[in-house]
Amino acid sequence: MIRTVATTPYDDQKPGTSGLRKKVPVFSQENYAENFIQSIFDALDGFKGKTLVLGGDGRYYNREVIQKVLCIAAANGFGKVMVGQGGILSTPAASHLIRKHKAFGGIILSASHNPGGPKEDFGIKYNAENGGPAPEKITDAIFSKSKAIKEYRIADAPAVDIDTVSTTTLEGMTVEVVDPVKDYAEMMEGLFDFKALRKLFESGFRMRFDAMHAVTGPYAKEIFENRLGAAEGTCRNYHPLPDFGGHHPDPNLVHAKHLYDDVMSAAGPEFGAASDGDGDRNMIVGKGMFVTPSDSLAIIAANATLAPGYARGIAGIARSMPTSAASDRVAEKLGVGIYETPTGWKFFGNLLDAGKVTLCGEESFGTGSNHVREKDGVWAVLFWLNIIAARGEGVKEIVEKHWAAYGRNYYSRHDYEEVESARANALIDELRGKLGSLPGTTVRGLTVEKADDFSYHDPVDHSVSEHQGVRVLFKGGSRVVFRLSGTGTSGATLRVYMERYEPDPKKHDIETQQALADLIAAADDIAGIRRHTGRDRPSVIT
Numbered sequence: 096m097i098r099t100v101a102t103t104p105y106d107d108q109k110p111g112t113s114g115l116r117k118k119v120p121v122f123s124q125e126n127y128a129e130n131f132i133q134s135i136f137d138a139l140d141g142f143k144g145k146t147l148v149l150g151g152d153g154r155y156y157n158r159e160v161i162q163k164v165l166c167i168a169a170a171n172g173f174g175k176v177m178v179g180q181g182g183i184l185s186t187p188a189a190s191h192l193i194r195k196h197k198a199f200g201g202i203i204l205s206a207s208h209n210p211g212g213p214k215e216d217f218g219i220k221y222n223a224e225n226g227g228p229a230p231e232k233i234t235d236a237i238f239s240k241s242k243a244i245k246e247y248r249i250a251d252a253p254a255v256d257i258d259t260v261s262t263t264t265l266e267g268m269t270v271e272v273v274d275p276v277k278d279y280a281e282m283m284e285g286l287f288d289f290k291a292l293r294k295l296f297e298s299g300f301r302m303r304f305d306a307m308h309a310v311t312g313p314y315a316k317e318i319f320e321n322r323l324g325a326a327e328g329t330c331r332n333y334h335p336l337p338d339f340g341g342h343h344p345d346p347n348l349v350h351a352k353h354l355y356d357d358v359m360s361a362a363g364p365e366f367g368a369a370s371d372g373d374g375d376r377n378m379i380v381g382k383g384m385f386v387t388p389s390d391s392l393a394i395i396a397a398n399a400t401l402a403p404g405y406a407r408g409i410a411g412i413a414r415s416m417p418t419s420a421a422s423d424r425v426a427e428k429l430g431v432g433i434y435e436t437p438t439g440w441k442f443f444g445n446l447l448d449a450g451k452v453t454l455c456g457e458e459s460f461g462t463g464s465n466h467v468r469e470k471d472g473v474w475a476v477l478f479w480l481n482i483i484a485a486r487g488e489g490v491k492e493i494v495e496k497h498w499a500a501y502g503r504n505y506y507s508r509h510d511y512e513e514v515e516s517a518r519a520n521a522l523i524d525e526l527r528g529k530l531g532s533l534p535g536t537t538v539r540g541l542t543v544e545k546a547d548d549f550s551y552h553d554p555v556d557h558s559v560s561e562h563q564g565v566r567v568l569f570k571g572g573s574r575v576v577f578r579l580s581g582t583g584t585s586g587a588t589l590r591v592y593m594e595r596y597e598p599d600p601k602k603h604d605i606e607t608q609q610a611l612a613d614l615i616a617a618a619d620d621i622a623g624i625r626r627h628t629g630r631d632r633p634s635v636i637t
């Protein structure tokens with residue numbers, strides 16, 4: 096039976112950088128999730144009888160919302176929902192399913208790298224038919240529908256069994272429960288040289304992959320251990336848990352420090368990698384070398400033709416504005432386009448669809464390509480393995496040779512988390528107010544060449560996105576960028592990004608924070624970080 100339920104709007108359902116993310120107690124308020132799901136469908140046209148892909152990262156509340164989406168999709172007229180077994184689909188695997196099966200779109204339940212649990216984070220994101228995160232015109236429409244919603248439609252039916260690969264019906268809608276790993280693993284076999292990778296592992300190459308008790312566990316087990324023959328035990332923490340074992344499933348030097356320490360230890364493996372809650376982020380560590388995400392993009396681009404799926408070369412590279420310019424130098428050498436977009440994977444979609452770029456990446460531990468329309472953690476790890484196997488060199492050697500050839504972009508991000516929103520906004524407003532007077536001034540010996548509030552003009556659909564981060568560019572190519580995160584769920588997170596280019600190989604072994612010390616001090620002088628936030632140090636440094 097289909098019911099129409101009267102409801103009242105919530106005023107806080109504005110999707111952020113990547114969908115709507117809130118604490119579970121917010122999501123579990125009466126009709127909160129239902130309102131948002133109905134608002135997504137109200138913002139879309141033409142899906143009657145079509146297919147929706149559905150899955151999530153397995154976090155707390157995932158299973159409940161899977162059932163809600165199924166019932167609301169059936170009542171709204173979808174013809175079929177393909178749902179990952181157990182309600183599980185990594186974000187890139189969902190993107191692939193949408194594309195492969197020509198679905199109308201997909202709903203992904205995830206709050207990415209944010210912690211999970213009854214008091215922690217949950218999220219709902221809509222992806223369009225190209226497999227990528229809905230562009231701003233759709234997320235804006237969803238938000239406006241959510242502010243005016245009066246009712247939602249829902250099927251009254253017993254819970255669907257999502258744990259068995261099978262096909263059933265729900266009020267006339269087909270529900271197909273699919274293996275979440277199979278299609279994705281097959282796609283990876285087509286992109287990378289699995290034969291060479293099997294040889295690499297046969298030769299005794301040791302790797303540690305930490306799935307952080309999140310969604311990539313089953314993918315990594317199948318691909319690295321079963322298909323590539325990596326030793327049992329290569330994958331750690333591979334059972335997805337609703338609370339990620341009480342940790343932040345965030346692959347970086349803070350939350351995956353244990354992996355870093357393991358690889359750096361004398362007895363540890365040569366190579367380490369981790370992925371986040373929903374499987375789209377990655378961290379790469381080699382013996383003696385942590386690879387920054389910005390460098391990772393540049394190195395993958397410079398070596399792309401070593402992987403069979405990219406043997407014919409790349410069309411171009413896109414990076415988010417705060418990501419370092421390391422890949423710009425690679426693009427220049429290859430003679431391909433380089434695009435600078437705002438933070439948010441959704442901004443890469445048009446460039447990928449138009450064939451302008453093949454590779455995309457962000458400083459926030461995201462790398463991906465035109466194989467899907469999301470960043471992809473396991474894909475990035477396979478790309479590194481492919482490069483290592485083809486070159487017969489370790490991560491450290493590969494990175495150092497890259498710096499010697501292109502110069503090094505010293506890079507770091509400082510996050511000030513859970514700052515009172517009013518204080519964080521005051522800091523950004525003050526900065527915006529002084530942009531005009533900064534050029535020509537000297538701070539800590541650095542002369543400001545240009546200062547602006549980044550705005551993006553999409554070269555494909557010509558849409559304009561303003562206020563995407565304050566940039567202060569210094570003479571010589573160094574820069575500091577300030578922006579507020581669009582993914583946090585409590586207070587505001589101020590992100591400060593510092594970058595300095597060093598062409599001289601003799602100066603490539605300075606400790607990063609030391610190499611950036613003048614920029615770190617200048618950032619505080621310019622923005623008054625301590626004064627506004629009351630903090631004397633960042634909460635997280637990556």
Ligand code: G16
Pocket residue numbers: 112113206207208375376438439440441457459461579580581582583590
């Ligand atoms: C999301 C977006 C990324 C973005 C990141 C951080 O990633 O998809 O494009 O770089 O958030 O955004 P912010 O700096 O606004 O917090 P994820 O992995 O959280 O989905």
